[in-house]
Amino acid sequence: MKTIRLKSGGGRRRISGLIKRNISGWMLILPSMLLFVLIVWRPICIAFYYAFFRMQGMQAVRFVGLQNFKDVLTDTAFLQTLGNTVKYVLWSLLIGLPLPFLAAVMINEMIHFKGYFKFTMYLPVIVPTVATCLIWKMLYMDGQGGLLNAILYFFDVGPYTWLSNKNLTIPLIIVSMTWQGFGTNMLLYLAALQSTDQSLYEASRIDGAGFWQRFWHILLPHMRGIILLLAIRQVIGVFQVTEQPLVMTGGGPNGASMSLGLTNYFYAFQYGQFDKSMALGVISFLFLLILTFVYFRLDRKFNE
């Protein structure tokens, strides 16, 4: 006990010494720390707490234990929604992960117009998400009014159904998300590509290695870390998909594009069932916590 007290006292002294030494730095980060606690941690903690209560409006009126979680998990649409969310993630890995990588490899190989392509590919990132959704919604619209169908009509093909086709709706939404997020991922890949040991690269060129050989034997092993990190980041991001199905399909047709995030939104903002919304938020949070943990472990491993 004595030792522990001494240690603890020493620790306190060390901490207070650290604060005193860097008082200006601490004072400067204090507002953002407070803001972070108020805006990020406080709502998370409140959501955890309220998830165990029946709520009237935003007031917790009665402790109900795990009832809200039971209500959410026994909802007949829950499994379909969870399945859809996983589908979003898988399609995003299939479409959203390799395309920016390939674009980055192509730009890396380019000698001219590198800046132009980087700029144009990054441009969609600055378009607000809702605007992107509306653009793609118009593109995918059924009938001859839809832009895609209008183009096909020009070639005497179609018209086809797009977002209202149950089997296509999630991949099509992912295509729009990939278009918007393409630039960021491409730049991250490009940065990693440009940090490749150029002497190794040049040597392989002199030794007569073609593009694909350089790709498989030099680039890919070097890029494994960043690809894995971006994959995890993408899984975390896409797992929360909400605005895209909300704007483009409303979760339809018949729940085919409903995600956990959108269900959460509907609980809170369509039905005013904040208790269920909190419970579903906690469930999603736990999923994401595990994924984030994996991300940080991988991040540390690759940075080492």
Added chain:
Amino acid sequence: MKKTGFMMKIVAIAAAAAIMIGMLSGCGSSGKNNGRNSDGKIVVEVGNWPHETDEATLNLWTQYEQDFESAHPDIDIVPNTYVYDVKTFATKSAAGQLPDIYRVPFSEAQSIIRRGCAADITDKMKEAGLLDSLNKDLIDMTSDENGRIYSLPQTAYAQGVMINKDLFKQAGLVNDDGTVKVPKTFEELAEYAAQIKEKTGVAGFAMPTTNNVGGWILLNVAWNYGVEFEKMNDDGKWTATFDTPEFHDTLQWLYDLRWNKGALADNTVIDGSAYTETFGTGQAAMILRATTDCNTMVTRYGMNKDVIAMGEMPEGPKAHYSQLGGQLYALKSTLTDEQIDAAFEWLKFMNVTPELDEQKETELRKLDFDQGRIVWPYDLFSIWDDDARTENVKKVREPFVNIDMKDYQNYADAEGITLRAEPEVCAQELYSVLDGVIQEVLTNKDVDIPAISKKAQDDFQVNHLDKMD
């Protein structure tokens, strides 16, 4: 160096303090204290205030605000442009951020009582003499089980068929007197829709599918096919009751419109705005809607008002119902007694009185007329049970009426129609389930109607009715 370090600390502390003050000032209160502002005036925040894009209406309301405040120097009217939206209302009400006087559709009449966000205005209604002159059925809708009243009607309407006269004429659907043929049954509506599609290439009918609007509109059709959606059992619990042959017939009607007659709009992802837009931009000849939306077609989509006609809700094989709708005024439950008194003074000033304020009615209708909005000779569904008031309204409006009433007579007569309110419990949840059913029917040619009907009923029962407190 030491001096520089000290100065740096001072600057850092000052910067931190400035940022903190900035942050904390954002958390300040609105300045209201027990319903009074810093000048000691009673504050009443009035919602649905005209937006600055509608300059003429805003100017008139600003003038009203000044006139009212001159007549009531102890009251401060605070404009608030909040307009009810299903996406924001739950959050706004839960967070106590509604204006002091706000408007909601009839569908929220009971939910605002359950949520505790509306003040009990029974005594004020009696005092103002409104209980004797407002429609009794409407008053019942705004009351709780003890007969206490929490909102008062502003407008009322019945759902009907909105018609694009040009498209009807192109399809030859015209009577001898030049008026368009209003469909009398849902079968007739489907036939007309197919004929219009065939003759003009434009969709004869549009059906909304998302954001709960699809379910809300389908309700009208289903009721007329004999469907009852929910019933309360003896033990007070609710049971979903719509998986019946009548509901299958309703869905079959919709299926035929889509797949056999090809009469619907191509787009199958249609929310409330897209629904009105489809009609307002001439992409569909008929939709199920009320007269309140006619002006949306004119002002938002630039539709010629003379192209619009309205017919009553068609009759179904089992019944002839139409959904009753409208707007209600409600007062925030946290208002003080003197704020409630002040709010009623404002409502009285704005013509919510048993006796018509002729000057205000003239000014408001003249504004509508000048802005190119439709002015009907009288309210086609009035909230007032007072024939003398209606006659007075007709007299005042006469110079401003800018439509041919023949285009609305069928709707206004509403012969044989029984008005019905929306389902009593879990209405929005029901609409959401029905949205899914509609989407399945419209996107899946091989749909198994009895199977989706059963699944929808089970989902509604398990996910919503069984989980009610």
